[in-house]
Amino acid sequence: MKKLFSLLLFFVFISCNEEQDFPSSTIGGSGTGWLIDRTKIFDGGPGKDGIPALENPDMASIGSSDLDILTDDDLVLVYKSGNTVKAYAHPILDWHEIINDEINGEHIAITYCPLTGTGIGWGREINSEITTFGVSGLLFETNLIPYDRLTDSNWSQMYNKCVNGSLSGRQPEFFNLIQMTFGALKRAFPNAEVTTSNTGHNRRYGLYPYGSYRTNSSTLFPISNTDDRLHPKDLVRGVEVNGKFKAYGFSESESKFVIKDTFEGDEVVVYGDKERGILVSFIAEEIDGTALEFTPFGSSSTDVIFMDQLGNQWNMFGRVVHGPNAGVRMEVPYSYIGYWLAWATFYPGIELYEE
Amino acid sequence: VTKFLLFGLLALPLQLVAQCCSGGVPMSNNIGLPTADKGSLQFNVNYDWNNLQTLKEASNELVDNTRQRETHSILFEFGYSFSDKFSLDLFVPWVRQERTITVTNTDFDKSQGLGDIVILPKYSINDQLTIGLGLKLPTGASDTQADGITLVADLQPGSGALDQILFISYSNYLNTRKSFGYFGNVIFRNTGKNNSYLGSATYEFGNELQVIAGIADRFVLSTIQIDPSLKIRYRKAGRDFFNDNEFPGSGGEFIFINPGISVILSKTMAWQINSSLPVYSFVNETQLSPTVQINTGISLKLNLKKTEFKL
Numbered sequence: 073m074k075k076l077f078s079l080l081l082f083f084v085f086i087s088c089n090e091e092q093d094f095p096s097s098t099i100g101g102s103g104t105g106w107l108i109d110r111t112k113i114f115d116g117g118p119g120k121d122g123i124p125a126l127e128n129p130d131m132a133s134i135g136s137s138d139l140d141i142l143t144d145d146d147l148v149l150v151y152k153s154g155n156t157v158k159a160y161a162h163p164i165l166d167w168h169e170i171i172n173d174e175i176n177g178e179h180i181a182i183t184y185c186p187l188t189g190t191g192i193g194w195g196r197e198i199n200s201e202i203t204t205f206g207v208s209g210l211l212f213e214t215n216l217i218p219y220d221r222l223t224d225s226n227w228s229q230m231y232n233k234c235v236n237g238s239l240s241g242r243q244p245e246f247f248n249l250i251q252m253t254f255g256a257l258k259r260a261f262p263n264a265e266v267t268t269s270n271t272g273h274n275r276r277y278g279l280y281p282y283g284s285y286r287t288n289s290s291t292l293f294p295i296s297n298t299d300d301r302l303h304p305k306d307l308v309r310g311v312e313v314n315g316k317f318k319a320y321g322f323s324e325s326e327s328k329f330v331i332k333d334t335f336e337g338d339e340v341v342v343y344g345d346k347e348r349g350i351l352v353s354f355i356a357e358e359i360d361g362t363a364l365e366f367t368p369f370g371s372s373s374t375d376v377i378f379m380d381q382l383g384n385q386w387n388m389f390g391r392v393v394h395g396p397n398a399g400v401r402m403e404v405p406y407s408y409i410g411y412w413l414a415w416a417t418f419y420p421g422i423e424l425y426e427e
Numbered sequence: 428v429t430k431f432l433l434f435g436l437l438a439l440p441l442q443l444v445a446q447c448c449s450g451g452v453p454m455s456n457n458i459g460l461p462t463a464d465k466g467s468l469q470f471n472v473n474y475d476w477n478n479l480q481t482l483k484e485a486s487n488e489l490v491d492n493t494r495q496r497e498t499h500s501i502l503f504e505f506g507y508s509f510s511d512k513f514s515l516d517l518f519v520p521w522v523r524q525e526r527t528i529t530v531t532n533t534d535f536d537k538s539q540g541l542g543d544i545v546i547l548p549k550y551s552i553n554d555q556l557t558i559g560l561g562l563k564l565p566t567g568a569s570d571t572q573a574d575g576i577t578l579v580a581d582l583q584p585g586s587g588a589l590d591q592i593l594f595i596s597y598s599n600y601l602n603t604r605k606s607f608g609y610f611g612n613v614i615f616r617n618t619g620k621n622n623s624y625l626g627s628a629t630y631e632f633g634n635e636l637q638v639i640a641g642i643a644d645r646f647v648l649s650t651i652q653i654d655p656s657l658k659i660r661y662r663k664a665g666r667d668f669f670n671d672n673e674f675p676g677s678g679g680e681f682i683f684i685n686p687g688i689s690v691i692l693s694k695t696m697a698w699q700i701n702s703s704l705p706v707y708s709f710v711n712e713t714q715l716s717p718t719v720q721i722n723t724g725i726s727l728k729l730n731l732k733k734t735e736f737k738l
Binding site (some may be wrong): 110114209281283285288292293 | 482484487489490491493494526528530531532534536573575576577578579581582625626627628669670672673674675676711712713
């Protein structure tokens with residue numbers, strides 16, 4: 073009888089006793105101070121690295137059977153360096169959220185938050201050292217908080233800066249990513265390399281892990297502000313000029329469009345192609361004192377997206393690739409695509425371009 | 428013999444574990460004490476360890492050894508029979524939830540504290556059939572933080588919701604071998620809503636249905652009476668809801684085999700140990716699903732009117 077009571081007390085002891093063989097909680101990152109409202113940071117559920125970031129992912133050329141999991145409607149994030157074009161597929165990013173890669177010597181982290189629909193390229197060089205980013209498992213305003221493995225500091229993806237840890241306040245180098253459908257990628261960049269499902273992780277990559285989230289009007293975690301000017305899951309491109317953001321969505325009336333819009337003293341050029349899923353932005357330049365006017369380019373089998381009245385053909389990276397001013401570039405402002413709900417809660421009252 | 432067998436069964440937990448597929452709130456574990464004679468006071472204390480490290484997509488197992496969820500619980504249950512027909516069970520859990528992720532480093536988070544208390548009045552229709560209607564009270568914390576950050580719903584000790592419970596129990600024995608008992612239980616939990624989840628949001632765990640069928644027998648080894656048992660348990664958990672919208676990665680269907688053994692120590696005391704092993708799992712989307720569960724503890728029965736309780 074005494075043995076039985078001893079056994080019971082043992083069980084009670086091991087359950088009640090504070091853990092001694094476990095590390096202390098690591099959910100809060102490396103420091104106690106946060107530059108963002110801590111009460112709006114939530115545990116996403118999987119925990120730190122519970123969503124495993126990828127490093128140097130396996131890539132395949134278009135046409136490879138390794139890309140069979142992708143449909144033409146799947147979205148990809150495209151980065152171009154020199155003549156190299158790499159595409160990071162949403163069906164991979166939905167499961168990993170961060171891909172650490174190197175392209176022609178550029179160390180880049182593709183950060184993607186499935187809950188806000190935001191894909192942003194970050195440089196991985198910090199304090200002259202190359203690091204990688206991982207998924208902290210935390211969310212701020214339902215948006216991804218990556219952490220760097222050099223200092224264990226936490227970063228806000230949409231605020232584009234370190235918000236906790238020894239690098240607090242630091243901003244990462246911005247790499248412009250262009251989102252489009254896989255079908256559009258195949259036509260415009262037939263030589264592109266695309267992430268495959270050979271990730272080293274056992275996941276069902278053809279299956280979207282968040283149910284109807286992409287199309288319904290709900291969130292999975294609280295957000296501070298909503299805005300009914302658009303559907304919460306409408307994709308818009310937020311463009312920053314002089315520290316302020318303005319949102320540009322797809323056109324309701326035209327499948328392809330180019331607009332010029334004056335915002336904070338700059339001429340913002342936005343091109344949209346709803347069928348191809350492309351929404352890009354530039355800061356307009358004058359050529360020899362001529363203010364340019366743009367019209368959408370007809371063909372989709374090239375990276376050219378619009379023409380100007382001088383006969384120049386501009387590609388989606390903001391460069392004249394054919395015409396009298398070949399080689400001229402437009403500035404790409406800090407901007408990225410995301411769900412309207414994300415812009416509405418991160419930047420309450422954000423200006424929205426309306427046709 | 429039958430009376431002793433029923434006391435042996437008393438020591439076999441009737442699973443009413445509200446763990447969602449990726450962890451969750453162990454609302455109760457041993458609920459549903461057998462109806463005893465008028466004036467009987469019953470007391471169970473059990474330790475329960477629930478381990479989830481099997482990653483599944485639908486019914487397919489995905490190879491991934493990086494994630495683990497564990498729930499350690501100490502489960503106290505009190506039962507008092509006001510008459511031969513009416514009894515009341517009170518269930519008080521203490522819960523510790525753990526999440527461990529091991530990649531290059533180990534990430535560990537936990538919460539612990541009083542869980543959700545269950546009150547279950549029961550009525551015995553006859554010697555075999557008992558029904559109960561109960562409540563699970565939101566006594567457990569549902570806003571526990573780690574490093575100042577509120578943990579997700581299924582890492583909390585409590586659900587923050589008032590649930591309704593329907594309990595139906597049937598037990599009988601073979602006339603040809605009175606020590607051989609067979610039993611079944613149906614437990615349905617209609618979940619309530621936590622209206623202050625993560626501040627001002629709402630969260631509702633999915634409704635849960637469990638159907639259990641089992642057998643038990645008695646053997647005497649030397650002077651020790653031993654009741655081995657075997658149960659099969661079907662559990663269906665509906666999807667959770669966040670702000671009234673379905674929460675992906677929640678809910679599923681499971682079938683478990685529960686082998687167990689109970690040792691009758693005296694007229695008033697029994698010790699039991701049993702495990703729960705999944706033989707089939709189907710989860711919505713991709714989730715960690717149960718890997719193994721072990722439960723052990725002691726049962727005491729005291730008849731206040733006969734005052735036969737002795738230790």
